Amino acid sequence: MTRGARLAEWVALYAASIVAALALASVIVETTGGDWWPVMEALVDGSIMAPGRWGETLGVAVPLLLVALGTVISAKAGLINIGQEGQLLIGAAFAVYFSFLIGGPGPLNLVIIMLFGALGGAVWASVAGLLRFWRGVPEVLSTLLLVTVSAQAIGYGLKQDWLLLAPGGDRGNRNQVSSQLADDNRIPRPDLFGNEFPITVYLAVALAVVVAYVLARTVWGFRLRMLGHNARAAQRAGVSSTAYGASALAIGGAFAGLAGAAMFAGGGFSFGNYQLVPGFSDNIGWTGLLVALVARERALPAVVAAFVFAGLRTGAGFVNSTGVESRITDVVQGLLVLALLVPPAVIFLRDRRRARAAATERV
């Protein structure tokens, strides 16, 4: 089969799946008495077209991409980390706690926020790593279970004034909220063509390139991939599954924690207004995991996927004005992810069938 035909097959399959997903969503909207086209228009307007919106979308894409990059790293080592939502929350909590404990002038405090955010995520993921490599508890289960624990821990911390709760005078009549980050401690949001977005966008994209490079071109990345492909062979070749696996989990968690810190200090679309509140993570961790998996665990495609998923989120804000319940965007997002999973699977199965047919022909 020629390369062109193969590419055409990929494109056709992806196009068909996406169209099918959107068609299904339109059927759902139309049968409940809504109009589909305005919803689509609102999605596009809210995510890119309307003034200032692509900046918003970029701001949402940052934590998604960071979470996804961490997921890529742990997945490459053959570990299934599905607890990003919790690692992100703990990262944000560390960032909040230490930024108010240590403090410092603007840029220095930002460094503290980022470092401790990453540390928090790494610590939380390392709990799962410890359980995995010391006690043999599957990391799939422990990371999943730790998500709820982290949400409750944050809820508890936000009730204690020696942990995260803002001192009485600063919080008005709200009772579960952290202090607000001072103006000069926030991540700058310069204006570009009428769009405002935090400069962490550049950091996130740079990190994507770094992750892609490290995984593809360094010894450490090679060993990590080896571990993921065949743990036994890697062990024989001198790759310690404990050292590499645990560090991959910790780094994956660090990325999620960094995402939490970036959400806290970066402001923008619905990210708690420079404060930590219950439900702060707002499914960014789960969505970031989906971004990584839709990008098929590769760093650079994750950049694109993160932007698309962020667009669905920012676009959702505009859907309400069409008279259709904005929850439809969750449906669109879910259907799109399912649709994106189909083409690679179909092609994988078809390739195998072709290979088998070719093998029997030769005999």
Place this chain on the structure above:
Amino acid sequence: MLIDFFSAVGDVLSSESTYINGALFAALLAFAATGEWVAEKSGTLNISVEAMLLSGAFAGALGYHFTDSVAVAIVLGAIGGLLIAIVQAEMSHRLTADQFVVGLTLNILVFGLAGFLDREIDPQATFATKLEIPLLVDIPLFGEALFGEPWPFYLLYGLVPFSWWLVFRTRWGLELRAAGENPQSADVSGIDVNRRRRQSIYYAGLTSGLGGAFFLFARLAAFDDSIIGGRGFIAIAAVIFGGWTLWGTMGGCILFAGALSFQLSLQGLGYDLNAELLQALPFLVTIGAMAIFAKRVRPPAALARPFIRGLK
């Protein structure tokens, strides 16, 4: 402080509603966990239990809205759970898509869809009639909790032993367990591994859908998208906590339901104890139990490993 604590515990334990709520939570968890246990026995790990429960509850609400019959609604609830199971099974054990992505996506999708349709249709539900077993229901404290429940509750008394029989006493169950323990060998001996896995997920969908519909008619009588509120994950925790034995799983359901209802009663009686700790308790206990017993308790050997013939 300590005296406060003990008087709170005493008050909660002597309040009948603690037991009634506890039994309802335990039943919800048990419906879901029984199915999930069967599915995990075949080597799959479905984090879409949450979606199956929610879908069951919503399908139940729709069913009652259009037919005014709780029985029909309960059946529709089971079908609602089955629909999600079909998507999960076909995507991850026929098309070989990653089961966690599919599960997570389904959770988001069903949460969105149920919320969306709830606003658009606004189905009405009701309380199912209670079936009181004479004499036994008069036992103080837990009589009503065990013997005065809405009728779908009693389906559990049949479902749990039936599931055990299915897994351990039928050929189908043997093949299922083989698929979960050693899929390569099972495949060589002629068992269609992925087919058994799909079927086990269908079973989980049916029981979870049943559980979701039961909870709707037993506790709230009105659909709300937060009706399940993460309890699907507690059901998964119960299976793990039970060390992949059915009786252990049921023990986990009762223990975790106890923690949930304990917290609810505390609030109801006006105590301000550490609610977060109680909510996190099922997960902490499960993680602790796994850490302590991980070397002794053995999950199905191929748990959460996809089977693709020729690849290990």
